[in-house]
Amino acid sequence: MLKTTSRGGGGQSALVGLETKLIGGDPNDPAVPSPVRKAVRFMLGGAAVTVVAGLFSLITVLSDPNLINNGNKPSSKDLTGDIVQVIVLTLVYSTLWVVMARMNRAGQVWARIVASILFAISTYSLYSAVNSLHGGQTILVVNIISFVLAITEWVCGCGAVALLWRSESSVYFKSHAGRR
Numbered sequence: 428m429l430k431t432t433s434r435g436g437g438g439q440s441a442l443v444g445l446e447t448k449l450i451g452g453d454p455n456d457p458a459v460p461s462p463v464r465k466a467v468r469f470m471l472g473g474a475a476v477t478v479v480a481g482l483f484s485l486i487t488v489l490s491d492p493n494l495i496n497n498g499n500k501p502s503s504k505d506l507t508g509d510i511v512q513v514i515v516l517t518l519v520y521s522t523l524w525v526v527m528a529r530m531n532r533a534g535q536v537w538a539r540i541v542a543s544i545l546f547a548i549s550t551y552s553l554y555s556a557v558n559s560l561h562g563g564q565t566i567l568v569v570n571i572i573s574f575v576l577a578i579t580e581w582v583c584g585c586g587a588v589a590l591l592w593r594s595e596s597s598v599y600f601k602s603h604a605g606r607r
Contacts, residue, residue, distance in 0.1 A: 446471060449525050450532050459532060460599045466590035467528045470542070473583030474524035480576040481517025487569050488513060494569060531591060534603025539591045546584040553581050 446454045450467055459467075487494060492506050501509070527545070530538030556577065560566070590596060 449474075450529050452532070460595040462590040462593040462596045463532060463534075463599055466587040466596070467532045469583045469587035469590065470524050470528035470531070473580055473587065474521045474528070476576060476579045476583060477521040477524060478517060480573070480580065481513055481521070483572060483576065484513045484517075485510065487573075491569075494567075527587075531587075534600055536600050536604050539596075539600055542584075542591060543588050546588045549581055549584050553577055 443454060446468075449471060454464065454468075456464075488506070488509050492501050493499065523545070527538055527542045531542060556574070
């Protein structure tokens, strides 16, 4: 969890400052119920894990391009395309985590539903990845690290969605449903 206590007037930690910028308000706002604040932190954690996973993928692609092409040397066009794809997907997914955190913190009912749908898609994706493993297949360290990062992202999503559907959170979202 992100540390959100400040000591003195200007002694905020860097994480608190970043959290404040990302969510657009006080991380410890008492008007936002505790489960929603925790869900927002899970989402920000998911964004951070997504960035780490993207950087790991980028480093993997750059250090051993043969991994992306089933052991065959990819063309420079394929390599460039894969690098661009990793960068774009990392930016899109991490931005999506942050937008969901901001909108859920703001009490947007649609955001809670979208976050739940995205979690369901993530669950299916993780299930498909696990289900694709077959006996006799060589599993590399890169695959294990990628899998651990994917599970960590899934745990962040699970924690966020579970907290968003608690009764205190539901009251908060209902109270914001009529506002625009």
